[in-house]
Each structure stands twice: as structure tokens, then as C-alpha cells.
Amino acid sequence: MNKILIQNAKIVNEGSIFEGNVYIEEDTIVKVGSFEMHPDEDCTIIDARGQYLIPGAIDDQVHFREPGLTHKGDIESESRAAVAGGITSFIEQPNTIPNAVTQEILEEKYQIAAASSFANYSFMMGATNDNLDEVLKTNPKNVAGIKIFLGSSTGNMLVDNEVVLEKIFSSTPLLIAVHCEDEATIKNNLAIFKAQYGEDIPVTAHHLIRSEEACYISSSRAIALAKKTGARLHVFHLSTAKEMELFTNAIPLEEKKITAEVCVHHLWFSDEDYVTKGNFIKWNPAVKTAKDREALWEALNDDRIDVIATDHAPHTLDEKNKKYAEAPSGGPLVQHAVVALFEAFHQGKISLEKIVQKMCHNPAVLFQIEKRGFVKPGYFADLVLVDAAAPWTVTKENVLAKCGWSPFEGYTFKSKISHTFVNGELVYSNDKVSTIKAGKRLLFER
Known part of the structure; x- marks a missing residue:
């Protein structure tokens, strides 16, 4: 079973910012808050101290x-x-x-x-x-x-x-x-x-x-x-x-x-x-x-x-x-x-x-998207960690779109995406996209 514990993040959700942890099993958020936990050996732990965690x-x-x-x-x-x-x-x-x-x-x-x-x-x-x-x-x-x-x-x-x-x-x-x-x-x-x-x-x-x-x-x-x-x-x-x-x-x-x-x-x-x-x-x-x-x-x-x-x-x-x-x-x-x-x-x-x-x-x-867009227990674990104090400059070499250019080329942003999770899978970290194509078809509560 895929298990991930994100610790010490500044969680931005539903109009507030609070420090806490998020625990994920498989594709789902299980716990959110200031809970203490002694995870299994097979649980991946990510220390997000100083970073913002957003949906x-x-x-x-x-x-x-x-x-x-x-x-x-x-x-x-x-x-x-x-x-x-x-x-x-x-x-x-x-x-x-x-x-x-x-x-x-x-x-x-x-x-x-x-x-x-x-x-x-x-x-x-x-x-x-x-x-x-x-x-x-x-x-x-x-x-x-x-x-x-x-x-x-x-x-x-x-x-x-x-x-x-x-x-x-x-x-x-x-x-x-x-x-x-x-x-x-x-x-x-x-x-x-x-x-x-x-x-x-x-x-x-x-x-x-x-x-x-x-x-x-x-x-x-x-x-x-x-x-x-x-x-x-x-x-x-x-x-x-x-x-x-x-x-x-x-x-x-x-x-x-x-x-x-x-x-x-x-x-x-x-x-x-x-x-x-x-x-x-x-x-x-x-x-x-x-x-x-x-x-x-x-x-x-x-x-x-x-x-x-x-x-x-x-x-x-x-x-x-x-x-x-x-x-x-x-x-x-x-x-x-x-x-x-x-x-x-x-x-x-x-x-x-x-x-x-x-x-x-x-x-x-x-x-009316089903179980996405919020950091909540029971929702799909689509989560992003942002380091708001990690400057980087957009260049042709780091543009990932197939066309190979960006209107932001030459601009230095103060913030950087450090981790992206899709359905509980870590699909982006350390400036690299993984090989895991974790996307699922969106469903709608209508």
C-alpha cells in the first residue's frame, strides 16, 4: 500500500493557513491536522517545514x-x-x-x-x-x-x-x-x-x-x-x-x-x-x-x-x-x-x-468535481508543496511544454513548486517529473 506522511507544512485550505501534517494512503487523504503519528517502515515521510501545502x-x-x-x-x-x-x-x-x-x-x-x-x-x-x-x-x-x-x-x-x-x-x-x-x-x-x-x-x-x-x-x-x-x-x-x-x-x-x-x-x-x-x-x-x-x-x-x-x-x-x-x-x-x-x-x-x-x-x-480541490480527509490526494522562498529563472532549457518557449522567459520567480502529488502518487519533485502517469478521469457530482 502506498503511504505518505507530509509533515510540518503550512496548509492553505478553505480560507485559512495552519501548520500541520497530511497522511495519505493509496490515492486518498486520510488525516489532516496537528496529529502525531508513528508511521510504518514502508511509509514515505516528507518534511515540508517552511513550505506551503495547497490542493x-x-x-x-x-x-x-x-x-x-x-x-x-x-x-x-x-x-x-x-x-x-x-x-x-x-x-x-x-x-x-x-x-x-x-x-x-x-x-x-x-x-x-x-x-x-x-x-x-x-x-x-x-x-x-x-x-x-x-x-x-x-x-x-x-x-x-x-x-x-x-x-x-x-x-x-x-x-x-x-x-x-x-x-x-x-x-x-x-x-x-x-x-x-x-x-x-x-x-x-x-x-x-x-x-x-x-x-x-x-x-x-x-x-x-x-x-x-x-x-x-x-x-x-x-x-x-x-x-x-x-x-x-x-x-x-x-x-x-x-x-x-x-x-x-x-x-x-x-x-x-x-x-x-x-x-x-x-x-x-x-x-x-x-x-x-x-x-x-x-x-x-x-x-x-x-x-x-x-x-x-x-x-x-x-x-x-x-x-x-x-x-x-x-x-x-x-x-x-x-x-x-x-x-x-x-x-x-x-x-x-x-x-x-x-x-x-x-x-x-x-x-x-x-x-x-x-x-x-x-x-x-x-x-461539481467529485472529491478534488480541497485538503480534506476522504478526498483524492492531489496536493502541491510550494517553496515561497526559492527563486528560479525561466529559461528555454527548463520549459517543459513541447513548443519549447514561454512568455515568462527571463523572469525570475520568487516561488517554486517542490512536490506535486496526483492521486497519492509523487509525480514531480527535485525539478523532475516521474514516469508515473497517475491521472484519472474526472467525475462530476451531478
């Missing part, structure tokens, strides 16, 4: 590129990067090739992950203008939800038929996650910049093309439709101050029908960074202004925004080095998301308790 982060939005785009990344390579970054569970999006828009294609992705994932996994079912029958077959017990692209992005799955949208919103009990950008607004803005620059549009125009207006028009429409139909709506990667007026902190998360997510890059970068980072911070929705970033932090801290995710979406260096108009949007973030939020803690922008709430507890509550 494994749950990333509700990644693009791991398998099948069909595995030159950019695959489930094995990107889940390896995830566990090195303290992310123990991920929910992957359907814009792979082929798009995951039938139950058969969706199940094939689960089979790939079962054989290759270091982290726990779930996959979104994709909606299109003509696959409502397939969408309605989705099992709420073992699929995270339905993903709808209301703006075109990498692997175009745009749903722009309003009759179809209303049918999906009114027909499924599942959580509906949306990418919100108004296509007509983006096309009009792009035409203006093409008229001025031809094919040599500067990347500094990205947030003006995929503008605040484009985001707000789309997200406000989606929210209005959710209110009309009673749908359970989750709005991905919010990027503007204006959108924050659409969300509330007046009711508990468990009672919210409309929830909000922000991604690490929208909290970290601003339009000023396009000059030095170029296409390497080109995302959809675009990184906006410093004022927008400030509003996102405010909404995150006052609970209008419920979840922090990555939208991890790797592309090759060759693709990113193309001209702005040809370079795809997206970048790798799973390896550096948790330490980036700990950096924000060091900077006084957010508390450790709030980081754990937004990256661990809330995704579990929001998606």
Missing part, C-alpha cells in the same frame, strides 16, 4: 492539441508541464483535429488521456451550428460541460446561428462554457487596420482589433440568453473592465447560474508589453490595457470573478515568429501559472487563501 490546482481551460495538432503539444507533454507547475487536473477544449463534436471523437480523447496523462483530465464537448443531437447525448457525470465559441479562434468552431444557440442554452442541463468575442466587430476593426497597414499590421493593434467592444457585445448577449433560458453559463477568459459590470458577488458561488473566469496572462500583461513580447502575448481575447488589468484584479479579489485558469494553448516558435496577421493566438502557461500567482502574492495583489480559492476550491465547486 492541486484545477485548470478549467487548456488546449493540449491532441489529436491532430501534436507538433504543437500533446496530452503527455502538456500534462507533464502541468504537474511541474502544480496543476493536477485539467479540462481540455474541443478545437482539436478533428473537432470533438461527436460522442465518438470525444471518447477517443479520453482514451488517449487514460494512457498518457500525468494529471487528471476531462474534455469539453464542442457545439457547432448543426450538432445539437450529439451535444444532448453528453453524460453530465463524466464530461465537464459544453464549449461554445461565440468568436472564431484557433481551429474555427464559431457558432453564430442564434436559433441554434437558444436551443442549446434551453436544452442542456450541463454547464455551458463560452468564448465571447463579437465576430462582426472584429471584422470591421480588422478592415480598418488593413486599410491603413495592408498585410503589415503591427501586433500593437491586436487589442484594438479584438477590442473591448467586441468582448462586451458578445459576453452581454450570452449572459442575456442564459438569463432568458435558465442555462448554467460559465464565461471564459474575461479581459475587460467593462465586462466586470455583468457579474455579481452578491450570492455564493454554489448558487450562481452565471460564473466568470480570468486567465493568468490577462492578470499579468498589458498592451504596453506588445512592444517587447510581440506575438508571444498574442491571445484571443487580446491582452488589453493596464486599466483593464487593474479592474480584473479588483473583480477577482471581490469575487465577481470566480476562477483563475490558463487557456494554455501552445504554438511552435516558427508559427509565433510570423507576421502578426499570420501568427496564431495562444501560448503555453500551465507550468508557470501557480508560481505567477504566488508572485502576485509577494507583490501584495492577492492573498494565498484567495489564490487557493480561485485555482483549487472554486473550479471544483463550479464544475
Whole structure:
């Protein structure tokens, strides 16, 4: 039997920080607290003195590129990067090739992950203008939800038929996650910049093309439709101050029908960074202004925004080095998301308790994930130890994503992931990912 005793950790859980121990048997947390224990000889003991122990982060939005785009990344390579970054569970999006828009294609992705994932996994079912029958077959017990692209992005799955949208919103009990950008607004803005620059549009125009207006028009429409139909709506990667007026902190998360997510890059970068980072911070929705970033932090801290995710979406260096108009949007973030939020803690922008709430507890509550996201007896032992006083610098050599680059290259983080456990297995320690592919399919209490 696999037995692990983590001692003397500063445990961050459910709004408090306390020193204590965690005892694990097999894949489950058995004890948490200040108990004394004389473990068996076959028990592994880890002295975590001075380190923070948090639940494994749950990333509700990644693009791991398998099948069909595995030159950019695959489930094995990107889940390896995830566990090195303290992310123990991920929910992957359907814009792979082929798009995951039938139950058969969706199940094939689960089979790939079962054989290759270091982290726990779930996959979104994709909606299109003509696959409502397939969408309605989705099992709420073992699929995270339905993903709808209301703006075109990498692997175009745009749903722009309003009759179809209303049918999906009114027909499924599942959580509906949306990418919100108004296509007509983006096309009009792009035409203006093409008229001025031809094919040599500067990347500094990205947030003006995929503008605040484009985001707000789309997200406000989606929210209005959710209110009309009673749908359970989750709005991905919010990027503007204006959108924050659409969300509330007046009711508990468990009672919210409309929830909000922000991604690490929208909290970290601003339009000023396009000059030095170029296409390497080109995302959809675009990184906006410093004022927008400030509003996102405010909404995150006052609970209008419920979840922090990555939208991890790797592309090759060759693709990113193309001209702005040809370079795809997206970048790798799973390896550096948790330490980036700990950096924000060091900077006084957010508390450790709030980081754990937004990256661990809330995704579990929001998606109704079974027995994950908390440091509690009876829960799966998905745990992460963070040394908040262990500086390290991101270099090409220590990036684990298959694409081989990071927008954080050259940055020195003050905190480091020291250990990651997935289902009680030590999958990352001493800067190395183990060979144990311990990930399991996420299940949902619905």
C-alpha cells in the first residue's frame, strides 16, 4: 500500500493557513491536522517545514492539441508541464483535429488521456451550428460541460446561428462554457487596420482589433440568453473592465447560474508589453490595457470573478515568429501559472487563501468535481508543496511544454513548486517529473 506522511507544512485550505501534517494512503487523504503519528517502515515521510501545502490546482481551460495538432503539444507533454507547475487536473477544449463534436471523437480523447496523462483530465464537448443531437447525448457525470465559441479562434468552431444557440442554452442541463468575442466587430476593426497597414499590421493593434467592444457585445448577449433560458453559463477568459459590470458577488458561488473566469496572462500583461513580447502575448481575447488589468484584479479579489485558469494553448516558435496577421493566438502557461500567482502574492495583489480559492476550491465547486480541490480527509490526494522562498529563472532549457518557449522567459520567480502529488502518487519533485502517469478521469457530482 502506498503511504505518505507530509509533515510540518503550512496548509492553505478553505480560507485559512495552519501548520500541520497530511497522511495519505493509496490515492486518498486520510488525516489532516496537528496529529502525531508513528508511521510504518514502508511509509514515505516528507518534511515540508517552511513550505506551503495547497490542493492541486484545477485548470478549467487548456488546449493540449491532441489529436491532430501534436507538433504543437500533446496530452503527455502538456500534462507533464502541468504537474511541474502544480496543476493536477485539467479540462481540455474541443478545437482539436478533428473537432470533438461527436460522442465518438470525444471518447477517443479520453482514451488517449487514460494512457498518457500525468494529471487528471476531462474534455469539453464542442457545439457547432448543426450538432445539437450529439451535444444532448453528453453524460453530465463524466464530461465537464459544453464549449461554445461565440468568436472564431484557433481551429474555427464559431457558432453564430442564434436559433441554434437558444436551443442549446434551453436544452442542456450541463454547464455551458463560452468564448465571447463579437465576430462582426472584429471584422470591421480588422478592415480598418488593413486599410491603413495592408498585410503589415503591427501586433500593437491586436487589442484594438479584438477590442473591448467586441468582448462586451458578445459576453452581454450570452449572459442575456442564459438569463432568458435558465442555462448554467460559465464565461471564459474575461479581459475587460467593462465586462466586470455583468457579474455579481452578491450570492455564493454554489448558487450562481452565471460564473466568470480570468486567465493568468490577462492578470499579468498589458498592451504596453506588445512592444517587447510581440506575438508571444498574442491571445484571443487580446491582452488589453493596464486599466483593464487593474479592474480584473479588483473583480477577482471581490469575487465577481470566480476562477483563475490558463487557456494554455501552445504554438511552435516558427508559427509565433510570423507576421502578426499570420501568427496564431495562444501560448503555453500551465507550468508557470501557480508560481505567477504566488508572485502576485509577494507583490501584495492577492492573498494565498484567495489564490487557493480561485485555482483549487472554486473550479471544483463550479464544475461539481467529485472529491478534488480541497485538503480534506476522504478526498483524492492531489496536493502541491510550494517553496515561497526559492527563486528560479525561466529559461528555454527548463520549459517543459513541447513548443519549447514561454512568455515568462527571463523572469525570475520568487516561488517554486517542490512536490506535486496526483492521486497519492509523487509525480514531480527535485525539478523532475516521474514516469508515473497517475491521472484519472474526472467525475462530476451531478
